[in-house]
Amino acid sequence: MTLQLAAQAAFKPGQFMNLGLHLPSGFVSRSYSLASAPGEQLEVLLARVGEGALTPALFDLQPGAAITLDDKPQGFFTFDYVPPHRDLWLLATGTGLGPFLSMLRSGAAFERAERVVLVHGTRGPAELANRAELLQLVADRGGSFRYVPALSQQPEAPLAQGRITALLASGELEARAETPLTPDRAHVMLCGNPTMIEDAIALLASRGMKRHRQRTPGHITTEKYW
Ligand SMILES: Cc1cc2nc3c(=O)[nH]c(=O)nc-3n(C[C@H](O)[C@H](O)[C@H](O)COP(=O)(O)OP(=O)(O)OC[C@H]3O[C@@H](n4cnc5c(N)ncnc54)[C@H](O)[C@@H]3O)c2cc1C
Numbered sequence: 001m002t003l004q005l006a007a008q009a010a011f012k013p014g015q016f017m018n019l020g021l022h023l024p025s026g027f028v029s030r031s032y033s034l035a036s037a038p039g040e041q042l043e044v045l046l047a048r049v050g051e052g053a054l055t056p057a058l059f060d061l062q063p064g065a066a067i068t069l070d071d072k073p074q075g076f077f078t079f080d081y082v083p084p085h086r087d088l089w090l091l092a093t094g095t096g097l098g099p100f101l102s103m104l105r106s107g108a109a110f111e112r113a114e115r116v117v118l119v120h121g122t123r124g125p126a127e128l129a130n131r132a133e134l135l136q137l138v139a140d141r142g143g144s145f146r147y148v149p150a151l152s153q154q155p156e157a158p159l160a161q162g163r164i165t166a167l168l169a170s171g172e173l174e175a176r177a178e179t180p181l182t183p184d185r186a187h188v189m190l191c192g193n194p195t196m197i198e199d200a201i202a203l204l205a206s207r208g209m210k211r212h213r214q215r216t217p218g219h220i221t222t223e224k225y226w
Pocket residue numbers: 016030031032033034044045046047049051052053054055056075094095096098223224225226
């Protein structure tokens with residue numbers, strides 16, 4: 001679901017803030033990537049973790065409810081830490097789409113890349129958040145934006161079927177994006193499920209791609225949600 005906050009903050013696309021609630025068990029706070037563009041009303045994408053300490057309470061909130069928000073956005077999953085590239089690949093699972101929405105909505109993703117490829121892996125079509133908005137962006141941006149949704153458990157033709165890592169390994173992601181994923185032209189940002197991130201890093205390593213660090217430039221930047 002999308003949680004809209006009646007607040008604004010100065011932040012860079014890709015950053016997160018901590019949201020908290022006073023619950024019977026005490027104060028509980030968690031990090032959430034900002035999905036809105038800077039300057040717009042703050043928005044985050046939320047998944048309900050059944051056994052979670054905070055998200056069931058967040059899902060029960062009524063419109064207008066009070067919530068605690070950190071003073072400052074945080075995080076290094078921003079374009080300040082991404083080296084020059086020709087193609088920008090944004091790979092997300094579940095609510096890992098959030099920071100990429102901010103990068104796309106603000107236009108920041110398009111500032112340095114000739115082509116942006118967004119890959120969103122979810123269990124089923126219901127979790128393909130902002131699908132209509134992203135399809136509209138494909139129409140608006142022409143060849144400079146490719147959107148590849150993929151469903152792991154509830155297929156829906158003609159969408160890609162399977163985990164995004166399996167689709168990367170088989171070459172289907174590149175075929176659907178009509179874009180080769182190679183170290184000479186691509187930077188890859190990965191966000192969401194930590195096992196997806198580790199599996200994707202191993203697959204990208206076999207293509208000669210490695211994590212980007214300021215002292216040792218590479219091709220991969222990550223944000224793990226747990
Ligand atoms: C930098 C950062 C940014 C984040 N941004 C977001 C965001 O934009 N949206 C969001 O929903 N979550 C985000 N998270 C995760 C979020 O902070 C919480 O962990 C999550 O909402 C669960 O909180 P909880 O208290 O209900 O569950 P917890 O009691 O904290 O249980 C955590 C368990 O829930 C599962 N889990 C946690 N987050 C997710 C998720 N997003 N999707 C599926 N399973 C999950 C994992 O198995 C994890 O071990 C982010 C985490 C970090 C570190």
